[in-house]
Each structure stands twice: as structure tokens, then as C-alpha cells.
Amino acid sequence: MSPVAARSRSIVRRILWMHVVAVGTVAILVPLSLYLLLVAETSSLHRDSMREQADAIAEHLTAGPDGRWRLDLPEALQDLYSEAYGRYIYAIVDRDGVVLFSSHNADQPIFPVVPGTSGPAFLQVQRPFSTISGTRVPRTVGDRTVYVEVAENLSHRDVLIDDIVSNFIPRVAWITVPILLLLLGIETHVVRRVFRPVEEASQRAREISPRRTDIRLSLADIPSEIAPLVVAVNEALDRLDHGFRVQREFTADAAHELRTPITILRTRIDTLGDARLAEPLRRDLETMTRVVTQLLEMAEVENMAAGDEEADLRAVTADVIAFLVPLAIAEGRSIALSGVEVPVPVAGRGEVIARAIRNLIENAIRHTPAGTVVEVVVEADGSVQICDEGPGIDEAERELLFRRFWRRDRKRSGGAGLGLSIVQRIVELYGGSVAVSNRCGGGACFSLRFRPGLSADDASARHPAAVPLSGAGLPS
Numbered sequence: 001m002s003p004v005a006a007r008s009r010s011i012v013r014r015i016l017w018m019h020v021v022a023v024g025t026v027a028i029l030v031p032l033s034l035y036l037l038l039v040a041e042t043s044s045l046h047r048d049s050m051r052e053q054a055d056a057i058a059e060h061l062t063a064g065p066d067g068r069w070r071l072d073l074p075e076a077l078q079d080l081y082s083e084a085y086g087r088y089i090y091a092i093v094d095r096d097g098v099v100l101f102s103s104h105n106a107d108q109p110i111f112p113v114v115p116g117t118s119g120p121a122f123l124q125v126q127r128p129f130s131t132i133s134g135t136r137v138p139r140t141v142g143d144r145t146v147y148v149e150v151a152e153n154l155s156h157r158d159v160l161i162d163d164i165v166s167n168f169i170p171r172v173a174w175i176t177v178p179i180l181l182l183l184l185g186i187e188t189h190v191v192r193r194v195f196r197p198v199e200e201a202s203q204r205a206r207e208i209s210p211r212r213t214d215i216r217l218s219l220a221d222i223p224s225e226i227a228p229l230v231v232a233v234n235e236a237l238d239r240l241d242h243g244f245r246v247q248r249e250f251t252a253d254a255a256h257e258l259r260t261p262i263t264i265l266r267t268r269i270d271t272l273g274d275a276r277l278a279e280p281l282r283r284d285l286e287t288m289t290r291v292v293t294q295l296l297e298m299a300e301v302e303n304m305a306a307g308d309e310e311a312d313l314r315a316v317t318a319d320v321i322a323f324l325v326p327l328a329i330a331e332g333r334s335i336a337l338s339g340v341e342v343p344v345p346v347a348g349r350g351e352v353i354a355r356a357i358r359n360l361i362e363n364a365i366r367h368t369p370a371g372t373v374v375e376v377v378v379e380a381d382g383s384v385q386i387c388d389e390g391p392g393i394d395e396a397e398r399e400l401l402f403r404r405f406w407r408r409d410r411k412r413s414g415g416a417g418l419g420l421s422i423v424q425r426i427v428e429l430y431g432g433s434v435a436v437s438n439r440c441g442g443g444a445c446f447s448l449r450f451r452p453g454l455s456a457d458d459a460s461a462r463h464p465a466a467v468p469l470s471g472a473g474l475p476s
């Protein structure tokens with residue numbers, strides 16, 4: 001999967017993108033809604049104010065005995081409607097539209113007269129450079145009715161209200177930008193924190209391999225939406241683990257069952273009177289015995305678990321060489337041990353590490369020509385090298401060496417191609433590594449490196465200057 005496709009399918013990115021859209025939408029709608037509410041509230045307050053002012057003027061409007069209307073405003077109202085203030089105006093208009101009283105001494109009503117209106121009306125007219133908005137309220141005394149008009153010049157509206165209405169959206173928009181960024185930062189942190197257990201489970205899943213089928217994903221802190229997937233993965237791993245275990249048990253059981261007929265065959269071959277017939281059968285039986293032994297050894301190694309044991313790599317190597325010296329002499333080869341003379345503590349069980357070293361030395365004995373030396377070098381850093389003088393290993397074959405049942409020459413008898421697989425499994429079991437290279441003078445060189453043991457520092461302190469063993473060293 002390409003990185004672009006992986007990013008497009010990221011749950012975290014999808015959630016964050018949806019939050020960006022949601023917060024952005026809210027950031028636009030909330031100021032707009034508040035602005036509309038503010039305008040509506042301002043308009044309502046304006047209408048209430050105009051109605052109250054019209055009622056206040058109507059209270060001071062009376063009809064005299066002579067039939068004429070009189071308006072006696074107190075000083076406070078006169079100041080409010082003065083031309084010097086210029087914000088509010090009023091007019092008293094009769095049914096015919098004739099202006100009876102006016103704060104601005106005009107002979108025209110503030111709003112156009114609409115015949116037949118009997119209730120309060122809220123009106124607005126546009127004049128040059130200003131907008132006049134107000135109300136017209138009827139005032140009836142006896143059988144006579146006049147209209148009280150009160151209006152506000154919106155161009156002279158209070159500075160506070162004007163700033164709120166005019167600058168509300170720009171101001172709120174600037175405030176919402178840092179709020180949006182803050183919310184995105186918080187959401188990013190929260191989402192990553194929620195998915196942190198999923199990332200840890202992914203890291204744990206990367207450790208699963210055919211040799212580590214015992215690993216299971218933890219359900220601790222896993223989101224409930226993903227928990228069923230984790231449970232399904234664990235159940236699948238249980239089935240895989242069971243399948244691998246059945247295969248290993250089958251291999252071990254088959255190898256065990258083959259031991260008995262092999263023993264019977266060996267007995268019968270030994271009783272044959274014809275040596276020329278018995279000798280090839282005996283060689284074939286030895287090959288079969290070796291294959292069965294490797295199968296048992298592979299099954300045992302596969303079921304091993306790494307512990308806290310430590311071993312002396314130099315002592316283990318020396319014991320293996322002492323065990324294999326008779327085999328080397330019988331094959332016309334020799335073994336040389338060199339390197340440090342001091343103990344080399346490494347992590348692992350001695351008998352298991354010995355199997356890996358033994359397999360490599362046996363392999364070197366089979367591939368080095370007669371009369372040559374298999375050189376074994378133990379280093380103080382926890383590594384051991386086994387080198388022969390054979391044909392070496394091609395670059396293309398080095399990745400195939402450690403595959404089970406792989407052999408360069410399948411016509412050649414003597415093994416099943418399991419020895420190097422066993423070596424690799426043992427090294428990986430204890431956190432080490434194995435590498436192969438060719439020597440400049442000819443031949444192959446296998447290098448095993450193990451983790452230093454806990455007592456490695458003490459050993460270095462006791463033996464600060466390690467002196468190499470006398471014997472054949474590795475040629476450059």
C-alpha cells in the first residue's frame with residue numbers, strides 16, 4: 001500500500017478531518033447566529049424604546065375645551081428631542097396628516113400617512129445620509145384621534161450598539177481562529193492518546209513470527225470499537241499456535257517412532273555375513289539416523305524458551321571440539337582452537353549453545369578437504385567463528401543456507417539440511433546472530449555472536465588483558 005493510500009485510510013486523520021470540518025462549520029455558524037440574534041434583540045429593544053417614548057409623549061397630550069390639542073412636555077423630554085441632540089424626533093399628526101406638533105418644526109409627518117390604521121405601527125424611512133426608524137401610536141380623546149410619531153435617527157445611534165452590530169462578526173472571527181487551533185491541538189492530543197494502545201498492540205503484533213506464536217495482543221485500554229478485532233486476532237493466533245504445536249509434536253513423534261525400526265535395522269545389518277553388502281547399508285542407516293536425530297533436535301529446539309542461564313562460551317567450545325576430535329581424525333581433518341583463554345560469559349544454556357557450535361563444526365568437517373584444518377576462534381566479545389578450507393559459499397546461496405531441508409547438492413548423502421536451521425533457531429532463542437562469509441584464501445566462515453552474560457563485566461575485571469591461545473589463527 002502506498003503512503004498516500006495509507007494516510008487516506010488513517011482513522012486518526014479521518015477523525016481529525018471531521019473535527020476540522022465540524023469546528024470550522026461551528027466557527028462560521030455560531031458568530032452568524034449570534035449576530036442575527038443580536039440584531040433581532042437590538043431591533044426589539046429599539047421598538048420597545050420607541051413605544052415607551054410614544055406613550056410618554058401621549059401622556060402629556062390633552063384636548064382643550066376649545067377643541068384644540070395641547071402638548072406640555074417636561075424639560076427632560078424637551079432636551080431628549082432637542083435639535084442639538086439630534087438623535088430622537090417626534091411629531092403629532094391628525095387623521096388628515098396635518099402636523100400639530102413637531103420637535104423639528106416641520107410641517108410634514110415623519111412617516112407617510114396610511115389611512116385606516118388603527119393600531120401601533122413600526123415604520124422606517126430612508127432619508128439622505130440617514131435612516132429614520134420608529135413607531136406611530138394612535139391617541140384617542142373622546143371622539144378625536146391623533147397619531148404620535150416617535151423616531152430615532154440610526155446614523156446617530158449609540159456608539160456602543162453601533163460597534164457591537166457593525167464589528168461583531170470580524171471580532172468574533174478573529175477570536176474563533178485561535179480557539180479553532182486550540183481545539184485542533186486538543187483533539188489531536190486526545191485522539192492520539194486514545195489510539196496509543198492500538199499503536200502498542202501493533203508494535204506487539206510485529207513481534208509475532210512462526211517461532212513466537214505465544215505472543216498475544218493486550219486488551220488493556222483498547223477502545224471498545226477495536227476490542228472485537230483484537231479478540232479475533234488473538235483467537236486466530238491461538239489456532240495458529242495449535243497448528244504449529246501439532247506439527248512439531250508430529251515431527252517429534254515420527255522421529256521417536258523411527259528410532260525403533262532403525263535400531264532393528266542396525267541389528268540385522270550387523271548380523272549379515274556379507275561385509276560388502278552390509279557396509280553400504282550401514283552408511284545409509286547412519287544417514288537415516290542423522291536425519292532422525294536432527295528432526296528430534298529441531299522439534300526440541302522449537303519448543304525451547306529462553307531462560308536466564310549463562311554459559312562460558314570458551315569452555316563450551318573446547319568441550320565440543322574435544323568431543324568431535326575423533327570424528328575429525330577419522331575423516332582425515334584436524335581442528336584448531338584459538339582466541340582468548342579467559343572465560344567468556346554469554347546468555348544461554350551451555351548444552352544448547354554446544355549444539356549450535358557442534359552442528360557448524362560437523363558441517364565444516366564434511367566440507368573441508370582431507371588434510372586441512374577447521375579453525376575455531378573464540379573472541380572476548382561473545383562470538384565464535386568456525387572456518388573451513390572448502391569451496392566457500394556463493395553469495396546467492398547465503399540466504400538459502402538456513403532454510404529447512406535446503407541442500408546445495410541433494411544427491412549427496414549425509415544430512416537432511418536441518419543443521420543450519422537448528423543453529424539459527426538456537427542463536428535467535430538467546431538474542432544472538434549468525435553470519436556467513438568467505439575467506440580470502442578460500443573456504444567459508446560462520447560467525448556466531450551471543451549476548452554477553454550478566455557476569456561479563458566481572459570477567460573482564462578479573463582478566464583485563466586477554467592473551468590469545470597458541471594455534472592456527474584466521475587468515476585475512
